[in-house]
Amino acid sequence: MRRQILALILKELLAVLRDPRSRMVLIGPPLIQLLVFGYAATFDLNHVPIAIYDQDHSQASRDLVARFAGSPTFTVKDVLDNDRRMNALIDSRQVQTVLVIDRRFTRDLLTHQAAPVQVILDGRNSNTALLIEGYVNSIVSGFALGWAQEHGARAPPATLDIRARYNATLSSRWFIVPGIVALLTEVETLLVVGLSVAREREMGTFDQLLVTPLRPIDILIGKGLPGLIIGAAEASVVIATAVLWFQVPLRGGLIALYLGLAFFILAITGIGLAISSLVATQQQALLGAFLFLVPSVILSGFATPIANMPGWVQALTLVNPMRYFLVIVRGVFLEGAGLASVASQLWPMALIGAATLAAAGWLFRKRVT
């Protein structure tokens, strides 16, 4: 590499690291996001407040209630003895679910009829409602099996034997935390690269650079590589935190992970440079970065699956580099994916990187000259 470019990279890194404000941008928000996302962004249900209306008052119904009371998923907030407050409790969001055990519960159990249990759910959060339904289902099934064993009854002819691969306890933290590797790398790389040219334009040093013997391509490389270095460093910290602090298993090879990371940062750097070459001020750069980040995160599969989106939106996600890297990072972390299995995700990122870098180079030259 030519010494001039090296000097440019060194200068870029120094500029970022010596300024307390940009040092803050590199350390503060990522740390907060990592912790907040790691702890708050969870689809796992804990301590769901429920109310129970047991009309049966039998040993069997009390056993069933005890199973709910003992589950970490639920917290019994209220026990009702009539149906007057039932809807009000849900409406006012004091409980998310009311379990109504019918007066005929024990009788039907003993007479081999379907014993009715009603679950009333709050559909204002439909995802939680669905998940609660699943949990209630498994507690009730567990109760039924136990009851069958105690009373020597016959079990149903076929049972479901459910196992989850890669994430046996179905912890959503294992899903979210590796995703943060992708999220933070994207945010930080984009900010570092996207704002750097705008900052120089504002300070007037950009003209100074252009007047030196450095060629536009040198400047482009000199601006791009620091993003790569900072992005990779940032990602490494998050990966280490994910493994050591959040205890997410890292099952696959680091080579596959870092190869994916390199391609990902390359693509993001291209986008950052393209934004950078279009804007005149840091404020516009920030707005541009934000306008790219929001759709890119939402349409990446970070929080909700791409498969659930309408077809044309799914097509749109094909140009989103984060989509590919998310597959790699989750694959390597949880599925133990190796190089061979992530290869199919690499070339789209390479393609996006090549296209955006070329566009950035072209825009750059156009703006410069």
Added chain:
Amino acid sequence: MPPTPEPPAAVRLENVRRAFRSGKRMITALEGITASAAQGAVTGLIGPDGAGKTTLMRLVAGLLRADAGQIEVLGTDVGREPLAVQARLGYMPQHFGLYEDLTVEENLNLYADLQGVPRSARQERYAQLLHMTGLGPFTARMAGRLSGGMKQKLGLACTLVQPPELLLLDEPTVGVDPVSRRELWEIIGHLTREAHVTVLFSTAYLDEAERCDAVLLIHDGRLLGSGPPGAFTAEMSGRSFYATSGLGRRRLQARLAAAPGVIDAVIQGSHVRVVTAEAHVPDPAALVAEATDLALTPTPPRFEDSFVARLRTRPLPPQSAAVRTPEASASESQRAQSHSGNGVSPEPVIIVHHLTRRFGAFIAVNDVTFSVGRGEIFGLLGANGAGKSTTFRMLCGLLPPSEGELRVSGFDLRTAAATARSRIGYMAQKFSLYSDLSVRQNLRFFSSAYRLEGARQSARIDWAIGEFDLAPMLESSARDLPLGFKQRLALACALMHEPNILFLDEPTSGVDPLARREFWQRINALAESGVTVLVTTHFMEETEYCDRLVIMAQGRVLTEGTPEAIKGAAHRPDRPDPTMEDAFIAVIEAASAKAVA
């Protein structure tokens, strides 16, 4: 010092102190200021950038509170009752405080509403103001689309909607062309005479001091002196002379500046203007040994002389007063010849031919032609928006021209190979440096960018540190440097690779007169050694350092020539010794007269 029948003071400051926090450090903006501004007079607040002028203005306006001391404005303690004071004063901040996306009339309406001018009184008041400022035809125009001079007048009109008792104007003449400047002073004169308004006027242009009734001279947050401008110049009487010699003015100036008993020596036309430490005619023979034909003619003192004298007598930070001048190069005699006449140097290095630049329908640079010879200092003079920066940027290859041709050392820098660019040095406006990098890191980076390596790089960095006295702040971030230091560092960075051609964009704006002198000293020395220098400036007096210059307005070159020739053209019986500003105004007036005809 103040005259005996003392008029009541409109503004009184007593032992005022104000400091700001910047990161971990405290910066003292003002310290121990005791001064006053007389009622009904124009008081000039004069000092270079960073002297504390704006802080003082804001303290008087009640926008800041003093850390210590008393400020009384119109008889009221402004720290305690800012609203009561603000109701009686008009304040125009830097950049005029206009809403650029509102029209002239909407701006006036807003300030009339804010100042509580009754609707019935407005039409009459507006008519007066519009007449006074000449903005009558433009009431429906957006403020953002007015010229600098018109913005300045609109800003002034807005502060005058409700006639104030005290008018505070913070650097109203920055970047404004001399004609508008002169008009502003006429308006101010009218206001004080007719409406008995008290005016506090801050400026970095020392030549404006002489138009004030009284002057407060501040530097580095301290009051260097106060009183009528005549008192300042009176101190200096008998101490200023024109020196002439066949030695060549640059060399003569360099020798004189280093001579004992001389506190100031600047080039003025074909002479060197000398200010001595004491009021008696020095012995010419003792001053400069080489100049046997040295002749000294007394000349009246200027305000700037007293400023320089005060700065010289202050204990200065350790700094080499000695001027390093390369020994006379072979080109000297040749230069002296080539510039003695009005002739163009035989070897043009920069050629600009029918250059035009448009932005949409707007023509920023209109058919500009000139050429610059090797070793010349060539100036582009004009107000903000005159097109000099655009021309400058095209020459550096930062902007493509719409039409025309340009060549720098035979290349078009836009398309030239990197090697061509390694021959030029560039110093951007406002001394653009990497503010987060230390002085040493800036030097290292720029030397690398200019392809210096190894021993040569280290040698040049050491040279820069020694030559520009950078050692005391080597590890400080460029952001924390004082302005004069920044200027030196910026020049050092531009000279790392020993360029043949140097581009300087507003290289001295805002720095104090001493730093300015030191800077020009270096530039002169460079020119002596054959470096070609192209410089833009809006300081009229700085053009004296140029061998030749062009005056630009509205994208056109109005005139071209040596400073002497340009000033000579403005010669009139009632103006036997015109200044560059007089010449500038004459040129502009001639151009608009031609446009009418």
Added chain:
Amino acid sequence: MKSASLLRLTGLMRKEFVQIGRDPSALAVAFILPAVLLMIFGYGVSLDARNVPLALVVEQPDALTASFTGQFAHSPYFRPRYYLTIQAAERAMAAREVNGVVWLRSDFSRRTLFPGAAPIGLIVNGVDANNARIVEGYVQQVWAQWLTARLGARPYLPAIALEPRVRFNPAVISKDYLIPGLIAMIMTLTGALLTALVIAREWERGTMEALMVTRVQMREILLAKLIPYFVLGMGGMAVAVGLAVFLFGVPLHGSLLVLTATSTLFMLAALGMGLLISGIARNQFVAGQIAIITTFLPAFILSGFVFDINSMPRAVQLLTHIVAARYFVSILQSVFLAGDIWSVILPNAVALAAMAVIFLGLARANARKRLD
């Protein structure tokens, strides 16, 4: 004195409206940004699993297995793909071609003769845990339906008839619950961003300094910003609600009056935050950054709009109480899906009002007519 103050206020407000009219960027942040964000989120964020690719492995097909697998073919939730061996199916899952595998072993039909002896294997890809749970739930439903259909009234025990009843959103459409939350999130961002940027702009251009040295009082400057941007923000709100109802078909059960009243409180809180930010950061770049970091991110994660607040750790739950969007999300979800439920609206509206008072009060206290 009174009328002079009114004159100043109307003068400033007139100026503000003229500027808004001439500045496309203010209109863009107020109307286009909410619309675009709502579209991106509305189309992009969906938790409803439909057409989940599911591998079916039937090692020995017969009538019984066909009756079971036939259930999947008719379900809207699944797109079944058939594999001959479990190895092939597992490979397909590893290649992310299917999200789960249902496995009927070769002796399945024979073992159904012995109660409780025929296991149906279900292997889900647990990487996306939420999606995996939803797939599990759907398969359980299919299994239960098959059992009932297959076995009719035959007395197998224990049979417990779980009757789920989902109030307010019987079809369990995630879009209906996500979009009201989205509106809260987007309006926090635009409300705070707009005011923060316009005031920072006045600082940057030096016009604030000029204003301050007139007779104008600080509360007049603040009010003159608050009122126009309140109008603008409510306009953006109306656009967002209109899109939600007419484009995304979210039902609006509550009254417009309640919606308007609570939006007013919320908008005041958001604008108060913007005013506060602009008092701290006097340039647009920093103000924009702070506005995005302090409004967008918390409103996204800590408002209960996607992630359930009840499931968060205690400390994080406490933190959510300082996020204004949290209260508004709760109100909007109720007003849209459930109606005017006072037991939800009142406490949350009180909280919003308190936040509005706090933010506006802080903004007022922080805005002194001085530059230091």
